[in-house]
Amino acid sequence: MVKRMRRIISLVAMLHCIAVISNAEAQLISSDSLQSFETLIDPEETSLSSFHSLTLENFGSQLQFLQDEFERIAFQHHDLRNTSWQDLLQIPLFNSLDVADVVRAHQMDSVTLEETSPVMHYYEGNHSSSRGMGLRLRTRMEIDPNVSSSQPYQSHYYHGSPVKTSTRVMLQDEHYVFAITEAKDAGEPLFFDHLSASFAINAPLTFGKVLSMSKLVLGDYSLSYGNGLLFANGFFRAPVSDLHSLVTSHSSGMRPYASISSFQYFRGAGLELTSGPVAVSGFYSDKEIDAKLDSLHEITYLSNTGYHRSAVELGRRNTSQTRLLGGNVAFTQSSDNYFLQLGLTGYSLHYENPVLKTDSNGATFFGENHRMISVNVVSVFWQCAFTGELARMISDVGNATAFSTSLLMRPIEQIELALNYRSLPRTYISPFGSTFGINTSDAQNENGWLLGAKIFLIPNACTLYSSMNIARSISPSRNEVQYADNRVGCKYEFATVPVVFSAELRNYGKGPLLSQLPDSISRNSLKLDCGIQFSRNVEVKLRAEFQKYHTEQIFSPQSGSLLGIKTNYFFQDGIRLSTGIAFFRTDSYSSRFYSNESDLPGAIPIVPLSGNGYRYFLLASYVIAERIRLTGRVAQTHSTPMASSNTSIGFQCDLSL
Secondary structure (H helix, E strand, C coil): CCHHHHHHHHHHHHHHHHHHHHHHHHCCCCCCHHHHHHHHCCCCCCHHHHHHCCHHHHHHHHHHHHHHHHEEEEEEECCCCCCCCCHHHCCCCCCHHHHHHHHHCCCCCCCCCCHHCCCCHHCCHHHHHCCEEEEEEEEEEEEECCCCCCCCHCCCCCCCCEEEEEEEEEECCCEEEEEEEEECCCCCCCCEEEEEEEEEECCCCEECCCCCEEEEEEEEEEEEECCCCCCCCCCHCCCCCCHHHCCCCCCCEEEEEECCCCCEEEEEHHHHHHHHCCCEEEEEEEEEEEECCCCCEEEEECCCCCCCCCCHHHHHCCEEEEEEEEEEEEEECCCCCCEEEEEEEEEEEEEEEEEEECCCCCCCCCEEEEEEEEEEEEEEEEEEEEEEEEEEEEECCEEEEEEEEEEEEEEEECCCEEEEEEEEEECCCCCCCCCCCCCCCCCCCCEEEEEEEEEEEEECCCCEEEEEEEEEEEEECEEEEEEEEEEEEEEECCCCCCCCEEEEEEEEEEEECCCCCCCCCCCEEEEEEEEEECCCEEEEEEEEEEEEEEECCCCCEEEEEEEEEEEEEEECCCCEEEEEEEEEEEEHHHHHHECCCCCCCCCCCEEECCCCCEEEEEEEEEEEEECCCEEEEEEEEEEEECCCCEEEEEEEEEEEE
């Protein structure tokens, strides 16, 4: 019982850190809340499989949406004693069994906010008690001062300046939220290239005794249901170290879009009505898309990058349109001991211009109409959690059926097991789908399974984990290709000193299990991390990573290494300093590392490191009158054989009223 109480206290403390993040824009930010926030997504967990059917820019846009989505959840007023199953299941930090522990903790009077959160004394009051209308403004500007001399800008291939800007305004109270965002990427000539606005109702409006309007969204919104086979928020593909949280469904249904990213949003309206355990929602979207049209106004290429920098990209901007009509029916039952939700989702998608067939293998969409339907279940009972979704595509391309299911269970208190299976045909096309897997950013062309385990060897001190993820896909030449991603690692938290150490050995490759074929993705890697909390205001993180790999041109083993250090200083007068440096060596870009560094608040740095060199960063922030936070950052990469350095300078202002 003592072990379980410790675990519950730890989980509820994490939840409280989420709740105080939204208040952190108006008050001092503690190291504990920042640590939970910054370590949610770890860029160094990025593997080359993350870019299956995605570019680096697309993947970065997806991660930016996830970060903004995490903030959106944090901005909601969470009362820890009355938070529902559905609210908790949205939070990426938890898997389903963690949520069950937190829900059961509601009954325990001994678990109070003061006991669960060591950061409480930084605040005049807890966030759950703050009510009333609130305004949050964030504006950001970033630039590489050296990039203007590069070829795309000197030749005027890019029509805009190298300045990257974004602004978000959010007005919110207990019942309503209004958000408007703008963003301009480097090279784009339009300062409002991405512009979105959304209005939503947060709290139910009751009509009579049995009917209530639980959700209303006008303007831009996003959708996620089930295991992501129809609509996904992208978290299944996030670079995080805890695979058990990835196989858990974090779908949140229909919600306002408040991201500076252009990742997968809809424009129109959505409504959800609830009567008892049944919720019925409908949504409509009429949105312009980027496409290349031929002389007959038929689509020969669909662009999803969101970039409008060159004449070619500007020529594709908003040249066609899509109309989406769909809905969801959900039946939900829950108590302190169990949660059950059954859902039915469907939609019809129409392209204003017909899409021409450009793939003889039938793996991409063509035609004008695309329809999909799915059934899903989420069940959590005591120490067992099950999610599953069965989807059917009925399209001009043809018909196909896909399936994905996950199981988490804790047979004894010291062991947690995870199982995932997915069957995703090559001809299954889901424009807005993404699910857990190795190469499943588009929920297509993979049959595979995962078996994972955690062993809590010493409660709250030593955890061992391992996973085996194996999948098969069909190549464009119609050959079957096997992929494997296997991990084994440990995490140890010392009881007498504030030190956390972790180590992970990972084998990722294409071909037979544990093989290392001469291709651009197969590799073995060893990663070592150490975090030291010298005081409540000073923390240091160390990282070492080593890898061996093969290339298609060089059959002898190649290697790469990275050594890095990052420090955070938190001062009582509202000043935070963060700095770090990483030294790296790789033999090719295919063996690149990804920097794990502190960025401007709410930003996700996806910085590839290749060649021989080093990268450093320096970040400083200052809170004025508990309402304004100013943040500045500079980062620079020096490496060979690069002829010049890669520099990034950024400034951000956060205002909360």
